[in-house]
Amino acid sequence: MSKPPAGPRCAALVGPHGSGKTTLLESLLFVTETIPRKGAVKDGTTVGDSSPAARARQMSVESNIASARFMDEAWTFIDCPGSIEFAHEAHAALMIADIAIVVCEPSVDRAPVLGPTLKFLDDHQIPHLVFVNKLDHTEARMRDVIAAIQAVSTRKLVLRQVPIRDKDHVTGYVDLISERAYAYKPGKPSDLVKLPPDAAPRTEEARRELLEALADFDDKLLEQLLEDTVPSKSDLYADVSRTLAADQLVPVMIGAAEQDGGVRRLLKALRHDAPDERTAMKRLGIPAEGEPLAQIFKTQYAAHSGKLSHARIWRGPLADGTTLSDGRNTARVAGLFRSTGAQLAKLAKVEAGEVAALGRLEGIATGAVLTASGSVPKGLAAWPAAPAPLFALAIAAEKRADDVKLSGALQRLAEEDGSLSSHHDPDTGEYLLWGQGEMHLLVAADRLKTQYNVPVVARPPHVPYKETIRKPMRQHARHKRQSGGHGQFADVTVEIRPLERGQGFVFEDRIVGGAIPRNFIPSVEEGIREYLKKGPLGFPVVDLAATLVDGQFHAVDSSDAAFKVAGALAMREAMPNCNPVLLEPICKVSIAVPSEHTSKAQRIVSGRRGQILGFDAKPGWPGWDEVHAHLPQAEMHDLIVELRSLTMGIGTFSWAFDHLAEVTGKAAERVVAQANEAQQKKAAP
Numbered sequence: 001m002s003k004p005p006a007g008p009r010c011a012a013l014v015g016p017h018g019s020g021k022t023t024l025l026e027s028l029l030f031v032t033e034t035i036p037r038k039g040a041v042k043d044g045t046t047v048g049d050s051s052p053a054a055r056a057r058q059m060s061v062e063s064n065i066a067s068a069r070f071m072d073e074a075w076t077f078i079d080c081p082g083s084i085e086f087a088h089e090a091h092a093a094l095m096i097a098d099i100a101i102v103v104c105e106p107s108v109d110r111a112p113v114l115g116p117t118l119k120f121l122d123d124h125q126i127p128h129l130v131f132v133n134k135l136d137h138t139e140a141r142m143r144d145v146i147a148a149i150q151a152v153s154t155r156k157l158v159l160r161q162v163p164i165r166d167k168d169h170v171t172g173y174v175d176l177i178s179e180r181a182y183a184y185k186p187g188k189p190s191d192l193v194k195l196p197p198d199a200a201p202r203t204e205e206a207r208r209e210l211l212e213a214l215a216d217f218d219d220k221l222l223e224q225l226l227e228d229t230v231p232s233k234s235d236l237y238a239d240v241s242r243t244l245a246a247d248q249l250v251p252v253m254i255g256a257a258e259q260d261g262g263v264r265r266l267l268k269a270l271r272h273d274a275p276d277e278r279t280a281m282k283r284l285g286i287p288a289e290g291e292p293l294a295q296i297f298k299t300q301y302a303a304h305s306g307k308l309s310h311a312r313i314w315r316g317p318l319a320d321g322t323t324l325s326d327g328r329n330t331a332r333v334a335g336l337f338r339s340t341g342a343q344l345a346k347l348a349k350v351e352a353g354e355v356a357a358l359g360r361l362e363g364i365a366t367g368a369v370l371t372a373s374g375s376v377p378k379g380l381a382a383w384p385a386a387p388a389p390l391f392a393l394a395i396a397a398e399k400r401a402d403d404v405k406l407s408g409a410l411q412r413l414a415e416e417d418g419s420l421s422s423h424h425d426p427d428t429g430e431y432l433l434w435g436q437g438e439m440h441l442l443v444a445a446d447r448l449k450t451q452y453n454v455p456v457v458a459r460p461p462h463v464p465y466k467e468t469i470r471k472p473m474r475q476h477a478r479h480k481r482q483s484g485g486h487g488q489f490a491d492v493t494v495e496i497r498p499l500e501r502g503q504g505f506v507f508e509d510r511i512v513g514g515a516i517p518r519n520f521i522p523s524v525e526e527g528i529r530e531y532l533k534k535g536p537l538g539f540p541v542v543d544l545a546a547t548l549v550d551g552q553f554h555a556v557d558s559s560d561a562a563f564k565v566a567g568a569l570a571m572r573e574a575m576p577n578c579n580p581v582l583l584e585p586i587c588k589v590s591i592a593v594p595s596e597h598t599s600k601a602q603r604i605v606s607g608r609r610g611q612i613l614g615f616d617a618k619p620g621w622p623g624w625d626e627v628h629a630h631l632p633q634a635e636m637h638d639l640i641v642e643l644r645s646l647t648m649g650i651g652t653f654s655w656a657f658d659h660l661a662e663v664t665g666k667a668a669e670r671v672v673a674q675a676n677e678a679q680q681k682k683a684a685p
């Protein structure tokens with residue numbers, strides 16, 4: 001037998017949205033008598049969906065933590081959000097979990113949705129099992145479901161149980177190692193029953209497959225199978241535990257969380273087979289011996305308790321009041337809690353293996369590894385980088401007076417969720433909130449209102465159009481004003497010419513013989529630059545050169561201010577005659593989809609005025625393609641929305657600004673008219 005677990009173990013519940021993770025958590029807590037009665041997702045009474053944002057949507061939008069005891073062993077369960085838009089939060093929980101329970105529906109069609117999660121688990125070698133849920137109503141055959149999931153898993157899946165059916169009802173299961181049959185009993189432990197005769201052939205076949213898979217990693221078992229010797233149960237259990245801990249095989253369990261079906265069996269499998277924190281520490285590069293050490297996997301600003309840093313304690317003990325450091329920032333733990341959903345229970349001390357919330361660790365970020373000395377182990381596994389932003393909204397505080405509060409709140413939101421970011425776009429003057437999708441940002445906007453008391457308005461961002469010219473021009477301009485006392489005088493001649501795309505603005509000075517004194521020349525440039533912020537079409541002007549070729553000055557009346565005005569004046573008069581043309585930003589986009597969706601991805605590109613550059617296999621993603629294209633930024637706002645709706649939510653893309661391209665004709669007229677309209681609206685009181 002393996003060693004008894006060192007500390008409390010931690011299991012993360014992951015899988016697609018709607019597969020029943022929150023329901024399973026509720027059942028796990030009920031079966032372990034952690035809660036006296038079960039809540040329901042539709043009633044908003046579950047432990048898992050404890051936040052107002054989650055309750056309102058009946059979907060998990062952040063990870064929720066709960067602890068339980070089962071047969072005298074301690075467990076922490078983390079119910080992770082299933083939507084791909086919140087994947088960053090789920091990944092953080094997976095990093096510090098001993099085991100992941102991948103919850104899915106018994107559906108062949110929906111199996112590909114598991115791909116990205118299984119890939120993350122396999123890339124990080126995180127032990128995991130699959131729990132096929134909702135077996136109370138299904139006609140799908142387990143072997144088809146397993147085959148469909150296997151197609152998106154690099155590790156081999158093995159059935160641990162086969163269902164016993166009564167028509168399309170699953171009434172129980174056969175355990176393939178003990179070869180015992182059980183009948184589900186709602187709310188109660190399953191009954192041991194006689195193996196129904198018609199289940200025998202299927203049981204034998206599935207057991208054979210399980211044993212053969214285990215034998216790939218156990219020579220002794222392989223010999224026994226070849227010699228037709230029956231292996232001992234304890235050897236088989238040990239094989240299951242070992243191959244699971246090493247992420248070599250993925251056991252598949254079955255059940256119906258809503259009726260607690262298979263949940264006790266799942267708990268027993270976890271009890272026997274889930275590795276403890278020592279396995280996770282090895283994977284993360286944290287030595288077993290040393291001073292107390294904790295790792296933050298979730299940062300939360302809670303209404304009453306302030307900042308909470310949820311941590312896995314890798315080495316204990318850790319007491320409230322300890323000063324901790326990540327090597328750069330130091331903070332004192334002010335409050336130590338165990339959380340169950342939204343509830344916090346105060347603790348004085350925690351031991352290795354536990355998950356605890358540490359209060360008020362200012363300056364400490366998610367992913368940080370903390371010790372009292374501030375010395376952090378070398379060669380730590382890298383913390384998952386935040387995914388690149390895919391979707392933006394322009395936001396503004398409903399009340400102007402809240403502007404300062406808004407920027408503080410946005411900073412905290414980004415601390416809580418690294419896949420959210422915000423910045424000011426100098427081209428459009430908008431404040432942009434970037435994230436992973438529409439729901440992600442709507443939840444963020446909600447939080448700004450409910451959690452930070454800053455109601456905001458959000459709308460699609462403006463496209464940062466630019467403009468340039470096609471025709472050169474020589475322009476003379478004189479600024480002269482006589483209004484008592486000092487007058488103003490400046491005279492300039494400027495040559496303007498278009499430059500190649502991407503060259504920006506170039507100012508040249510070709511004044512000779514002191515026609516304009518040197519000290520006034522920067523002012524001319526300043527005036528020109530000022531004007532270029534908004535050209536004749538209403539957009540910032542790029543890719544042109546302005547050369548100051550001649551001028552005149554007045555010994556008394558000339559000044560910096562006068563030359564600045566003259567510079568701008570020359571531009572204002574010349575530019576409308578230089579054949580101005582609208583430029584739109586074009587992005588280089590790589591759309592990643594499972595290869596059966598490649599042609600859809602190509603259609604999306606053509607449907608959005610895009611130009612396909614080519615496609616190839618996505619490196620490191622077996623079965624996935626990447627379609628490379630140039631796409632106008634104006635067409636990208638809801639690209640992720642369409643892409644996801646056509647690929648069961650798993651298609652994604654990466655992008656970067658590439659170049660500016662001319663827009664002409666009706667399309668350009670429309671953009672210019674819209675910009676002018678918006679401008680007039682703004683100007684109106």
Ligand SMILES: Nc1nc2c(ncn2[C@@H]2O[C@H](COP(=O)(O)OP(=O)(O)O)[C@@H](O)[C@H]2O)c(=O)[nH]1
Nearest residue numbers: 017018019020021022023041082134256257258
């Ligand atoms: N029939 C059936 N429905 C279930 C089962 N487990 C969960 N559900 C339902 O599936 C829906 C999604 O469940 P939820 O726990 O919110 O899924 P999550 O998004 O993975 O957390 C809810 O309406 C549940 O009531 C089950 O075992 N059988």
Ligand SMILES: [Mg+2]
Nearest residue numbers: 021022059060
């Ligand atoms: Mg949920």
